[in-house]
Amino acid sequence: METATGTGFDFAGWLLLGLPLAFVSAHLAAELILWLFCTSQDRRRRLRVTVADVQAHVPTPVSGPLTVAEGRAALLLAVVITLWCTEALHGIPPAVVAVIGALITTSPRYGSVSLKTSLAKVPWSLLLFMAATLALGDALITSGAARWLSHAAFSSLGITSPVPFLVASVALSTLAHLVIQSRSARSAVLVPIVVAIAPAVGMSPAAATFASTAAAGFCHTLPSSAKPVAMFADVAGVRTYEPAHLRRLSVLLGPLTAVLVVLFALFVWPRLGLPL
16 A cells, blocks of 8 residues: 555554454454354353463463563563554664564574574565565556556446445455465455555545455455464364364354444544544
C-alpha cells in the first residue's frame, strides 16, 4: 500500500486495529470448535492447567526468579516492542529495529544465544519466499498489472460503491487460501488489486487493504492451506485433527470470518481512525 499511495501502517496502528478483531474472532472460533467437536459433557468440564502441569512438559523452570540471560532477553524484547510502537516518533523502520535486536541478542557480552547457532536455525527458504512475495506485490503495482487485474476482476460485477466492493474483496480474500497457500503471497497478489480499485469506488485504500489482509488470514480448509495448519496436523504421539475436521470447521468459520471482517470495517475500525 505504501508503494501505491505513499502511506502505510505503523506497528502501533496495526496493533490497535488488529487486536479487537483478533480477540473477537479467536473467541468465536474457540466457541465454534467446542460446539462442533465436543459433547455437552465435555463443554461443561472445567479445564485447569497448573504450573506443575506446565513444568512437566518443558525442560526450563517456569516459576521463580528469572536467570540473567532470561532477564536480558525480556528487557531486550520490551525495548524492541517499544521502538516498534513508537516508530512515528523516531522514524526507525521496524525491520532495522528487529535486526539491531537480533544482533544484540547474539552478541558475545550481552546476548543469550550464539550467532552461529541462531543462523543455523534461520528458515532461509521462508525468508527468500517472503522477499519474493513482497517483490511480486511491488511489481504488480509499478508495472500497472494490478490496475489491469482489478478492472478485469470487478468491472463485470458493476461495483461502483464502497460497501459492495468491501463485501466482494473480503469474500475473495477469504477464499484465496484455496489456491494460494501462503498468506504473504495472498496479500502480495490481493492488496495491489484492492488498492488500485478502492479509490474508483470511493473507498479508502487503507481500509480496503486492512480488510483484505484480515480476511486473507482465514486458512483452515485444508492442511496445506497454511504452514501452522500443516505442522500441527501431524504431531508425534498426539492425536490431532484430520482433513475432514478442517472442512467441517471451515464451512462455518469461513463465512463467520468474512462477516466479522465486514462488520469491523463498517462499524469498529472507523471509530478507531480507519474510515471506510
